[in-house]
Amino acid sequence: MSAILRLYPRAWRERYGDELLALLEDRPPSPLDLIDLTRGAFDARLHPQLPETQPVTPERKNPMSDRLPGLAAIGGGLLFLVGVAMIGLAPLPSFDGYRETGLAMPVIFLSLPLIDVALIAAAVRRRGGAWGRGDTWLAIIAVGSTAVSMTGWPGLMIGFLTLIAVTATVVVRYLRNAGAPPWVVAGAVVATVLAIAANTEDDRAWLLAPIGLLAVVFGLISTLRPRPSPSVDPA
Amino acid sequence: MSSPLESLGRFARPAQQILTILGQGPRIPAALRGEVRARCGDDIGPGTLFGTLARLERRGLVEVIPSPAAPRAYRITGLGADTLEAELASMTSRGRRVQGFLTRSAVT
Structure with a gap:
């Protein structure tokens, strides 16, 4: 499970990682869940919702x-x-x-x-x-x-x-x-x-x-x- | 009347369902997922669930109840409640329009 979690950005893992693991302990993931998690990781990288995942530096202002x-x-x-x-x-x-x-x-x-x-x-x-x-x-x-x-x-x-x-x-x-x-x-x-x-x-x-x-x-x-x-x- | 959650794209539907459940009271993510499945019939995947929660939280529609123990519960904010109300009004309006169209079609 931690392998999939590593697909997510660091800031995302810090914020939601524990909650996601708790959710997956409550109900082990199905193959469809694994696909959804992978898709979610891509989404988290393409559309970061956490401000700290996109630090405002000259290099990242317009990626x-x-x-x-x-x-x-x-x-x-x-x-x-x-x-x-x-x-x-x-x-x-x-x-x-x-x-x-x-x-x-x-x-x-x-x-x-x-x-x-x-x-x-x-x-x-x-x-x-x-x-x-x-x-x-x-x-x-x-x-x-x-x-x-x-x-x-x-x-x-x-x-x-x-x-x-x-x-x-x-x-x-x-x-x-x-x-x-x-x-x-x-x-x-x-x-x-x-x-x-x-x-x-x-x-x-x-x-x-x-x-x-x-x-x-x-x-x-x-x-x-x-x-x-x-x-x-x-x- | 356009849907206020429309801008969330594919996350609009789970967002609507999550706000509806949280409108009943705070829930931890596992309970949210279970209730959405039980009450709406949709099985939201874990990636979609947290992707939606992240969007709602960023927009100030839900918030986490501070707690040292995991998992923490989410609750709807005042802005979230207003958005949910507007969303439901939008759905009702759309429903009325469809019903009116079907009634007119049945008459003619």
Whole structure:
């Protein structure tokens, strides 16, 4: 039992260790309990609830786990811009006026789950809570639909449409969480769906560039800004 | 009306159950776990139980009764009681909305 307890942070063990051992003496843990304890240890490390587990030193003020969403947004935004540039700079064929996009769409598809996961994580961080089931499922669907979109027809269409829906949902959740007024949320959803679904293969591709830039700026702000202190909203 | 414990994510449900039990009086963790299982039908794992207690304690919704002997008992605070009341009001409101919808569906 002490081996599992060692998975928890020191401050957590000092505070709850004896109580946990007393609980386990009262009722020996089942295999499911052991899984739950392991999961709890990860949670205690990822979302420390005790102030002394996260001493305020320059190194720990903005730890790597806090920066990951921002870095994902920057990576996703840059990938998106690369995809847009691949379309915009591709040579224009003479016969039908559409550029040969080649790898551009897969690159754009890969950028979207990164941006989605960054937005989900940012919303979780903003509300100071743990990842809920809805957050996890959205992230899984975003990554899964991207994988499906790479499998060729009809997976391409199914994955692409799902990715648009997931991205719009993530945008809604983030903006609502940030307290944006309904008209901003509605406008952002319409813009997101129209922009991603544009699927342009000519010079209009450059019109999509602001999405990538927005993601990069969002990522930079998110990475550089200190983590807000979690709060409870009992109202 | 949104649920006040919603921000706790997957810990919202056990938090609601723990606050409800502690609303009846102080309990040690083992008793809490047993009562949640007996009264709510959910078997909260030990990791989830302490993860929830840590969140509730950090937010000032529950507190430990000081005692030299382990295990120590937890009790609900005034803020915790208010939060529980708001949570129950939110649940009642949601229930009424669902009931109204079902009644309208049955009529049409």
